[in-house]
Amino acid sequence: MFPLRLLRTARRVLPAKSLSTTGQLTDLTVDNEGIATLTLQRAPVNSLNVELLQELTTVLGQVEKDKAKGLVLTSASPSVFSAGLDITEMYNPNVERLTALWTSLQDLWATLYSAPYPTAVAINGHAPAGGCMMALCCEYRTMVSGRYTIGLNETAVGIPVPEWLIGTMCKVISQREAEVALNAGLMFTVEEALKVGLIDETATDKADAIEKSKKFIKRFDKISPIAHSLTKQRFRSDVLQPFAKNREADLNQFKYVVLQPEVQELLGQIIQKLKQKKAAK
Numbered sequence: 239m240f241p242l243r244l245l246r247t248a249r250r251v252l253p254a255k256s257l258s259t260t261g262q263l264t265d266l267t268v269d270n271e272g273i274a275t276l277t278l279q280r281a282p283v284n285s286l287n288v289e290l291l292q293e294l295t296t297v298l299g300q301v302e303k304d305k306a307k308g309l310v311l312t313s314a315s316p317s318v319f320s321a322g323l324d325i326t327e328m329y330n331p332n333v334e335r336l337t338a339l340w341t342s343l344q345d346l347w348a349t350l351y352s353a354p355y356p357t358a359v360a361i362n363g364h365a366p367a368g369g370c371m372m373a374l375c376c377e378y379r380t381m382v383s384g385r386y387t388i389g390l391n392e393t394a395v396g397i398p399v400p401e402w403l404i405g406t407m408c409k410v411i412s413q414r415e416a417e418v419a420l421n422a423g424l425m426f427t428v429e430e431a432l433k434v435g436l437i438d439e440t441a442t443d444k445a446d447a448i449e450k451s452k453k454f455i456k457r458f459d460k461i462s463p464i465a466h467s468l469t470k471q472r473f474r475s476d477v478l479q480p481f482a483k484n485r486e487a488d489l490n491q492f493k494y495v496v497l498q499p500e501v502q503e504l505l506g507q508i509i510q511k512l513k514q515k516k517a518a519k
């Protein structure tokens with residue numbers, strides 16, 4: 239049996255104003271064709287803390303409920319799509335908050351990865367770790383050309399990559415490319431990302447990236463929503479189903495790893511480095 243939420247029967251085209259909302263950390267607008275644009279706006283780098291993760295999942299639920307034609311994800315920052323998980327949430331953490339952080343990340347991944355509507359991302363800047371994760375969940379990736387990087391660098395910050403995220407990456411680039419990159423926490427330049435297929439096309443700027451993303455969403459105008467959502471589900475179910483069974487173990491492993499003294503030391507060093515970099519600017 240398929241989860242009921244995947245049986246998407248019709249898309250509604252509502253006037254822009256009826257669906258648009260602005261949360262504190264995100265902005266949702268819907269154009270006249272019914273395409274939703276969700277913008278991350280947690281300055282300065284859209285790092286994913288508990289509140290941003292939860293707000294994103296709530297807004298995605300609203301996009302689904304309102305039957306938008308599709309979703310474009312982007313960021314309000316001029317040079318960063320998202321810096322990934324908020325490192326300060328993992329350093330000397332309160333364990334309850336650490337639990338909420340990982341549970342909220344799991345919720346966001348599961349909701350975006352299994353979204354029954356078409357999804358595209360306009361990556362307008364750096365997209366390390368959790369930033370790359372959100373991009374990988376979408377069905378189409380456009381990235382603005384420039385000196386930006388994208389990739390899953392978790393091992394570089396002392397965190398092993400969970401199986402569901404490895405699975406998500408291996409659906410997009412070859413297992414060989416993924417293994418080489420993830421084991422060493424390598425980041426890709428825009429050109430490298432295009433070459434390995436991590437992104438689908440480049441864009442000249444954010445407006446161009448959004449336009450290209452919308453063009454992708456419009457490909458589904460003549461496709462039955464049920465045919466689209468069930469086919470998407472079938473492609474992704476081998477990653478989604480084991481994840482659903484192992485959520486608790488995944489959470490426990492994350493907490494165990496993050497609380498190791500050597501990981502705490504590494505996170506402290508990264509925070510220091512980021513501070514020094516800022517001071518040197």
Ligand SMILES: CCCCC/C=C\C/C=C\C/C=C/C(=O)SCCNC(=O)CCNC(=O)[C@H](O)C(C)(C)COP(=O)(O)OP(=O)(O)OC[C@H]1O[C@@H](n2cnc3c(N)ncnc32)[C@H](O)[C@@H]1OP(=O)(O)O
Pocket residue numbers: 282283285317318320321322323324325326364366367368369371391392395397398399400401403488491492495512513515516
């Ligand atoms: C089975 C086992 C389970 C365990 C599995 C666990 C995890 C795996 C999977 C996925 C989850 C995701 C994990 C993560 O996302 S970890 C986070 C990794 N992120 C990074 O390493 C990015 C670090 N940041 C940067 O590289 C750069 O900031 C940037 C994004 C390239 C942007 O550079 P720019 O020059 O534009 O800005 P600054 O560097 O000057 O930064 C400005 C400002 O933002 C602060 N900041 C940057 N990144 C973060 C961050 N990730 N969290 C919190 N804060 C961040 C930085 O300190 C500056 O702050 P200031 O107060 O000085 O203004």
